[in-house]
Structures are given as structure tokens and as C-alpha cells.
Amino acid sequence: MSSPLVSFPPDSSDSELELSTVRHQPEGLDQLQAQTxxxxxxxxxxxxxxxxxxxxxxxxxxxxxxxxxxxxxxxxxxxxxxxxxxxxxxxxxxxxxxxxxxxxxxxxxRGTVHEKLKWAFNLYDINKDGYITKEEMLAIMKSIYDMMGRHTYPILREDAPLEHVERFFQKMDRNQDGVVTIDEFLETCQKDENIMSSMQLFENVI
CATH class of the missing domain: 1.10.238.10 (EF-hand)
Known part of the structure; x- marks a missing residue:
């Protein structure tokens, strides 16, 4: 059983609220320090x-x-x-x-490239079935374009996210079976400088 975070000063605003709200108590600091x-x-x-x-x-x-x-x-x-x-x-x-x-x-x-890429794979694998489909990659890419705003990329056409995905997918889907596995994702990203720089860009978005 991990010890609660007792070293934090109590919040003055927490007095009455503390009793009425169900709170989640984090794991002990030492445990989190070991994990991160x-x-x-x-x-x-x-x-x-x-x-x-x-x-x-x-x-x-x-x-x-x-x-x-x-x-x-x-x-x-x-x-x-x-x-x-x-x-x-x-x-x-x-x-x-x-x-x-x-x-x-x-x-x-602070993760290694490998750890960051595994995390990115998990993000792109929307339904968490262990594969990235073209549809999943397109959904993420469109959401990034939406978030950055149309005026950020005024020269982009509507089909820009799709073209982006087509290029990525062609490189990543090494055995051409229509899905990208974690191994294909890791291998392609680490070998391809363009994809890696896109991943760095994507990391700034987070």
C-alpha cells in the first residue's frame, strides 16, 4: 500500500469541501518518482x-x-x-x-525516442486494438489541423491532411496489409528523418 502525499501543505479552501467530495488520493511521492x-x-x-x-x-x-x-x-x-x-x-x-x-x-x-514513439502509437491507435489504420491516422491528423487553426496554414488545401496520411502510411505499412503495427511504426519513424521531425512537431503540439 503506497503512502499518501502527506508532505503537501493542506489547501485552505479544502476544509468543508474535503468532507463532501469524493477525492482521489495519489500514490506516494517515492513511487511516482521511481515511475517518472x-x-x-x-x-x-x-x-x-x-x-x-x-x-x-x-x-x-x-x-x-x-x-x-x-x-x-x-x-x-x-x-x-x-x-x-x-x-x-x-x-x-x-x-x-x-x-x-x-x-x-x-x-x-523526458522519455527516450522509443518511449515517445510508443506513446504516440497509443495515441494514433484510437480503438486500442494494437494497429493503426489509415482512418485512425487521418482522424488524428485532421484534429491537429483543426486545432492549429486555418489561418496558421492559410496555404493548405482541404485535402492536405489526407495527403499527409497517404505519405506516412505508404512508408509505415511495410508489408502493405492496410494496417501499421507497433514494430512497423517504430522502425519507420526511427529510420525516416522526415517522419521523426514531424513527430517532434507533433510533440510540441502536446
Missing amino acids: KFTKKELQSLYRGFKNECPTGLVDEDTFKLIYSQFFPQGDATTYAHFLFNAFDADGNGAIRFEDFVVGLSILL
């Missing part, structure tokens, strides 16, 4: 920020979309935020716990 590449101090700081935005200790999809859309006021981030939420929601229970958030963040900010 953050220091204890960084975890404490992240936790305060998380608790400030989400006093219950859990983020539902609507809250996540609301928070995320503030970063992209020039476009519609709703669909991308939906896909991103599902990638962070490791156990698929419709809520992101602090642990889910911080483990995902650790991979995206």
Missing part, C-alpha cells in the same frame, strides 16, 4: 498545479478539453483533446488521475 523522470520537487510543484485546476484529484474529459483549448485559441482543439485524453487515461475509466498525467508527461518531456 521527475524530481521530488518537480512532482510536488506539478501536484499543486494539478490540484489547483482539479481539486477532486481527477480530470474528466470535459474539464480536460476546457483546459487544453485555452492553449489553442486560434483553432478548435476539441477533437484532438478527446484523443489526447484517451491516451492519458491509461485504464480507460473516463478520468485522468494525477499518476496518469505525470507518467504520460514524463514520457513526453
Whole structure:
């Protein structure tokens, strides 16, 4: 049984609310430190920020979309935020716990190329069946274009996301069976500089 995060100063606003709200208590700091590449101090700081935005200790999809859309006021981030939420929601229970958030963040900010690509594969694999289809890749790509806003890429035509996907898919689907496996994804991304630079771009979007 992991110890609760007792080292944080209690919130003054939490007195009455504490009793009436069901709260999710995160895992112990030591355990999270072992699971991530953050220091204890960084975890404490992240936790305060998380608790400030989400006093219950859990983020539902609507809250996540609301928070995320503030970063992209020039476009519609709703669909991308939906896909991103599902990638962070490791156990698929419709809520992101602090642990889910911080483990995902650790991979995206400090993970190895291999770890980042595995996380990206999980994002693109919308139905979590272990394969990426052209439709799944197109859905993600369209959501990224929507989020960045039309005026960010004024020269782009409507079919730009589809062309992007066609090029990616042609390179990734090595055995031409219509789906991309994790091995095909990892191998192609690590060998192809253009795809890797696109992945870096995509990482900035997160």
C-alpha cells in the first residue's frame, strides 16, 4: 500500500469541501518518482498545479478539453483533446488521475525516442486494438489541423491532411496489409528523418 502525499501543505479552501467530495488520493511521492523522470520537487510543484485546476484529484474529459483549448485559441482543439485524453487515461475509466498525467508527461518531456514513439502509437491507435489504420491516422491528423487553426496554414488545401496520411502510411505499412503495427511504426519513424521531425512537431503540439 503506497503512502499518501502527506508532505503537501493542506489547501485552505479544502476544509468543508474535503468532507463532501469524493477525492482521489495519489500514490506516494517515492513511487511516482521511481515511475517518472521527475524530481521530488518537480512532482510536488506539478501536484499543486494539478490540484489547483482539479481539486477532486481527477480530470474528466470535459474539464480536460476546457483546459487544453485555452492553449489553442486560434483553432478548435476539441477533437484532438478527446484523443489526447484517451491516451492519458491509461485504464480507460473516463478520468485522468494525477499518476496518469505525470507518467504520460514524463514520457513526453523526458522519455527516450522509443518511449515517445510508443506513446504516440497509443495515441494514433484510437480503438486500442494494437494497429493503426489509415482512418485512425487521418482522424488524428485532421484534429491537429483543426486545432492549429486555418489561418496558421492559410496555404493548405482541404485535402492536405489526407495527403499527409497517404505519405506516412505508404512508408509505415511495410508489408502493405492496410494496417501499421507497433514494430512497423517504430522502425519507420526511427529510420525516416522526415517522419521523426514531424513527430517532434507533433510533440510540441502536446
